[in-house]
Amino acid sequence: QQQVKQSPQSLIVQKGGISIINCAYENTAFDYFPWYQQFPGKGPALLIAIRPDVSEKKEGRFTISFNKSAKQFSLHIMDSQPGDSATYFCAASMLSNFGNEKLTFGTGTRLTIIP
Amino acid sequence: AAGVIQSPRHLIKEKRETATLKCYPIPRHDTVYWYQQGPGQDPQFLISFYEKMQSDKGSIPDRFSAQQFSDYHSELNMSSLELGDSALYFCASSSAGRELFFGEGSRLTVL
Numbered sequence: 001q002q003q004v005k006q007s008p009q010s011l012i013v014q015k016g017g018i019s020i021i022n023c024a025y026e027n028t029a030f031d032y033f034p035w036y037q038q039f040p041g042k043g044p045a046l047l048i049a050i051r052p053d054v055s056e057k058k059e060g061r062f063t064i065s066f067n068k069s070a071k072q073f074s075l076h077i078m079d080s081q082p083g084d085s086a087t088y089f090c091a092a093s094m095l096s097n098f099g100n101e102k103l104t105f106g107t108g109t110r111l112t113i114i115p
Numbered sequence: 116a117a118g119v120i121q122s123p124r125h126l127i128k129e130k131r132e133t134a135t136l137k138c139y140p141i142p143r144h145d146t147v148y149w150y151q152q153g154p155g156q157d158p159q160f161l162i163s164f165y166e167k168m169q170s171d172k173g174s175i176p177d178r179f180s181a182q183q184f185s186d187y188h189s190e191l192n193m194s195s196l197e198l199g200d201s202a203l204y205f206c207a208s209s210s211a212g213r214e215l216f217f218g219e220g221s222r223l224t225v226l
Contacts, residue, residue, distance in 0.1 A: 032213050034213075034214070036217075041219070041220075041222075042219055042220070043119075043205050043207075043217030043218050043219050043220050044158065044205070044217050045217065046214050046215070046216075049213070049214070089157055089158075093213070096163075096170065096171045098163075098165055098170035098171060099165070100146055100148070100163050100165055100170045100171050100209075101148070101209065101213060101215060102160070102171060103148075103160065103215060104160075105157035105158050105159075106157060107156075107157050108155075108156075108157050
């Protein structure tokens, strides 16, 4: 059972366009929602993260929108560039009893930016 | 800046063999996590350590074991390897904040 559902599975966007990836979660105990970017053969790297008390967070061309009541959040990439072509994972996390992150990933979106 | 170091980067083993992966966290990071990522899949949490003690356990098979040593490096030991164990294995480390820093992974191929 996938606790974090992510869509679309793949996305093709023209250079300069807006890339939008959506995620939904069920467990209201999640309290931290990061997005990771992964290039082929590399480890995931944190792109941007949000907490549920904030509805939007923007860092450069990347924006997370968060809808707590709908249990949904999304990543918007403005002015998409070929260098943004990668796999993007949303995630939801909560702290364990030991204070460690219990990170649950979405299924990933393969983003391709075409010239 | 120093990152998480994993070795080996690539490993090829036969079925029923044993493999050991190593992870060197970022200096002063006290928590280490191990994840397994199958082809085209999302990373799945295996196990974590905080201050050299096992903290949380995920979907780690009984054939696998891990530990964190006094210098904070961690090793993932995998025995009786199966074809389905072929995957990318990531180590991540963290300190006081909530961000996990991932290494570049070790690609295990079981033939």
